[in-house]
Amino acid sequence: MAILETRQLNKHFGGLHVTGNVDFALQPGEMHCLIGPNGAGKSTFFKLILGEHLPDSGEILYDGEEITRAKPFERIRKGISVKFQVPGIFKELSVQQNLTIALQHHVAPEILQEEIDRLLEFLKLSQDRKQLAGNLSHGQKQWLEIGMAVALKPRLLLLDEPTAGMTPDETFATGEMLQELNREGMTLLAVEHDMAFVRQIAHQVTVLHFGKIFAQGTIDEITADERVAAIYLGEVDA
Amino acid sequence: MSSASRFTSFLKLIEGPQTLGKGPKFWSGFGVVLLAACAYPFFADSYDVGNNVYFFNWLFMAMGLSLIWGYGGALSFGQTAFFGVAGYAYGVLTINLGDAYGLTLISLVLAVGISALFATILGYFLFFGRISGVFLGIVTLSVTLVLERFMAQTAGPEWAIGKARLNGFNGMGAMPSLTIPWPGGNIVLYPDVTLYYVTLVLLLVCYLGLRILVNSRFGNVIVAIRENPMRAEMLGYDVRKYQLATFVIGSALAGLSGVLYTSWGNYITPASMGMTAASLPIVWVAVGGRSDLTTTLVGTLAVLIVFQSLTIYGSQYALIVMGTLLVITVLIAPRGIVIALLSPFMRRKSKLEGER
Numbered sequence A: 001m002a003i004l005e006t007r008q009l010n011k012h013f014g015g016l017h018v019t020g021n022v023d024f025a026l027q028p029g030e031m032h033c034l035i036g037p038n039g040a041g042k043s044t045f046f047k048l049i050l051g052e053h054l055p056d057s058g059e060i061l062y063d064g065e066e067i068t069r070a071k072p073f074e075r076i077r078k079g080i081s082v083k084f085q086v087p088g089i090f091k092e093l094s095v096q097q098n099l100t101i102a103l104q105h106h107v108a109p110e111i112l113q114e115e116i117d118r119l120l121e122f123l124k125l126s127q128d129r130k131q132l133a134g135n136l137s138h139g140q141k142q143w144l145e146i147g148m149a150v151a152l153k154p155r156l157l158l159l160d161e162p163t164a165g166m167t168p169d170e171t172f173a174t175g176e177m178l179q180e181l182n183r184e185g186m187t188l189l190a191v192e193h194d195m196a197f198v199r200q201i202a203h204q205v206t207v208l209h210f211g212k213i214f215a216q217g218t219i220d221e222i223t224a225d226e227r228v229a230a231i232y233l234g235e236v237d238a
Numbered sequence B: 001m002s003s004a005s006r007f008t009s010f011l012k013l014i015e016g017p018q019t020l021g022k023g024p025k026f027w028s029g030f031g032v033v034l035l036a037a038c039a040y041p042f043f044a045d046s047y048d049v050g051n052n053v054y055f056f057n058w059l060f061m062a063m064g065l066s067l068i069w070g071y072g073g074a075l076s077f078g079q080t081a082f083f084g085v086a087g088y089a090y091g092v093l094t095i096n097l098g099d100a101y102g103l104t105l106i107s108l109v110l111a112v113g114i115s116a117l118f119a120t121i122l123g124y125f126l127f128f129g130r131i132s133g134v135f136l137g138i139v140t141l142s143v144t145l146v147l148e149r150f151m152a153q154t155a156g157p158e159w160a161i162g163k164a165r166l167n168g169f170n171g172m173g174a175m176p177s178l179t180i181p182w183p184g185g186n187i188v189l190y191p192d193v194t195l196y197y198v199t200l201v202l203l204l205v206c207y208l209g210l211r212i213l214v215n216s217r218f219g220n221v222i223v224a225i226r227e228n229p230m231r232a233e234m235l236g237y238d239v240r241k242y243q244l245a246t247f248v249i250g251s252a253l254a255g256l257s258g259v260l261y262t263s264w265g266n267y268i269t270p271a272s273m274g275m276t277a278a279s280l281p282i283v284w285v286a287v288g289g290r291s292d293l294t295t296t297l298v299g300t301l302a303v304l305i306v307f308q309s310l311t312i313y314g315s316q317y318a319l320i321v322m323g324t325l326l327v328i329t330v331l332i333a334p335r336g337i338v339i340a341l342l343s344p345f346m347r348r349k350s351k352l353e354g355e356r
Helices: A042-050 A072-078 A095-103 A109-122 A138-151 A168-183 A195-201 A219-224 A226-232 B003-012 B023-043 B046-071 B079-097 B100-128 B134-152 B193-215 B217-227 B229-233 B239-265 B275-288 B293-313 B315-332 B337-355
Strands: A004-013 A016-026 A031-035 A057-062 A080-083 A156-160 A187-191 A204-209 A212-217
Touching (some): A031 A195, A042 A072, A042 A080, A095 A138, A109 A138, A138 A168, A212 A219, B023 B046, B046 B239, B046 B293, B193 B217, B217 B239, B275 B337, B293 B315
Parallel strands (some): A031 A187
């Protein structure tokens, strides 16, 4: 059974059809990337899955259970977690506090510190635990947010351009982190522009164009598809 | 975990990431200030001591606003609404019930409960309606101004609840002071030394209780909501419930201020919910440093004393100084003057921690 499924998902903003009849299924254990030119509807699709926007019609199922109208925090409690494009961290709080807040509602107080230490090591932030999160470098902020999202021990991790603004080294290190999480059993769905990064992590790629699924396949199949190259050059209409 | 160690870890929350003062130096200083506060009545005229309880009365509302605004990030401009509701409720209850058998204490609890209930209803529509930022300030200010206007037109004899006349613009008076039942004669808390100590103890309990609250898991979540509500929600927290709970606790403290003030002066007027009254708590809390309970207390007490001294020269003049103080704070020390004064010491300390 798919861990995440959308059936005929639709969303309009005024006259603009941003998500059109999207049927999408994500298998457990998959690392899947969503790509597409600007305005393809990737962010809206993400927001629909998270519950930030509600669809006009269609269904969203998580692990077979319908969550189309569930509140965002309810979806998180079911096992979905998210990393936003702009690092969504608590800037005025220390790195340690950021992780504490992410961990405290499902980790017993006795092992909280142990869990924080483990995450800090995973995120390469052990030296910065007392720093205010706002003082970290951009890449470190991205990692901290990945850490907060992972702290919930989700089954499905959604990542909206997780490497935006990172150096190539940081991007590669992020890819390795995500691969490690995937090896531990986490399913990942990422919106990403950086094709080198997509090649590094994705098992499967979905191309969105004008709110519809345009192509699906492995990265090699997608990059070999001339129609996909054409939409990035603006040569294919919906 | 055993119950003893659970209690110890509960007490440990008195210090934590959400409160500035920590360590032996802070608590020694705290002890000295507390001792000085306890010793003050021995060196002052009891009439002055009773008068100065006035300053303590407001501190509960200030701490409540620090919780809602400083910690929770929701600027409520209408805390005086809960102050007034609780003040009037105490008046109506005690005028009708009298002061025997500890009924004034029950009235205190009921009046604070009524203000908390009012905050729950208002807060439900605000937070579950996702009203935030400047709109929250506008709605809460409107509520307190509506209450002021409403109470101001209750002058006629038809505006009475039982024996309690509301008295419109002139305000309600002649309610009994808080009275503690005691074998061999009730202790009536007139504005004198006994009331001073009772209020001081209440203040101490609320201050320490709030320190524990803000350093607890609940406190972690409310500062997380202040910093980034969307992230907090995406960590699985129902942000609306936390905001509502914070608002209710802070507003109940404003209600406690209202009851203590009404009992202290045996008097409450609609003006206590008016524009000027609603603005002043914002000034106290902003000037001290709203994001910390201790700086809020120190700042509020300092501003109140300066304000009171200035009103000797005329209340309008004092209000202009308050307005100027707020503008200066916002421009020069947006996190609060007390915090700005402390920050060089805090920087040195955190640098030392980093070197360790």
